[in-house]
Amino acid sequence: MCLLSQSELKRIFEKVDVNGDGFVSLEELNRMLQMTGNSHYTIQELESLVENQSLDFSQFLFFYNGESRASGGGDSEELELESDLIKTFRVFDLDGDGFITSHELESVLKRLGMWDETNCNDSGTMIRFYDTNFDGRLDFQEFKNMMLVSKA
Structure with a gap:
């Protein structure tokens, strides 16, 4: 394939x-x-x-x-990363509509104990920074770009 x-x-x-x-x-x-x-x-x-x-x-x-x-196609490390990103995306996409909203982002980060109201930008600002099509939410590709930039 x-x-x-x-x-x-x-x-x-x-x-x-x-x-x-x-x-x-x-x-x-x-x-x-x-x-x-x-x-x-x-x-x-x-x-x-x-x-x-x-x-x-x-x-x-x-x-x-x-x-x-x-079927043996592709670099296994790259495919594993893609798979991990898809799983992570699903964690944040609470309603399963294929997008991450600022509300979903904030909600998940709070559950993970990674959201501090006093030290964080608002979640809308975080979304807008990576929202390349300006629809106010992240699709998988925008999320992937955010994660890969953050990783570098």
Whole structure:
């Protein structure tokens, strides 16, 4: 399986999401896999593999990365980092809509004991700093950029 860029995967996700609800159902996923000649799963196997009836974009990325790793594509360290970032993103995305809002960020940081009202900027400022499309929230790519910049 050839590794695709994040933007290519986003376009694929949007095309596979036939009804445009922001989720790819197992049927839509299976149809895509069959069309690309990569389907070796039944719907029941897909369900047990992804543990959901549908996938949001971050779950779709996780599935893709798992399939890429299973077929020997890509650098394992890079795939592991991507997988870890997806899992971390899910922790912050409390409502599962594929975005992190300032409220979600602050809520999770408080639960982790990492939020001190007196020493922190407000969470809105933190979000705006990495919000490249100016929609007031972080999508996975913006979150990834934030985490990778912070790591460097």
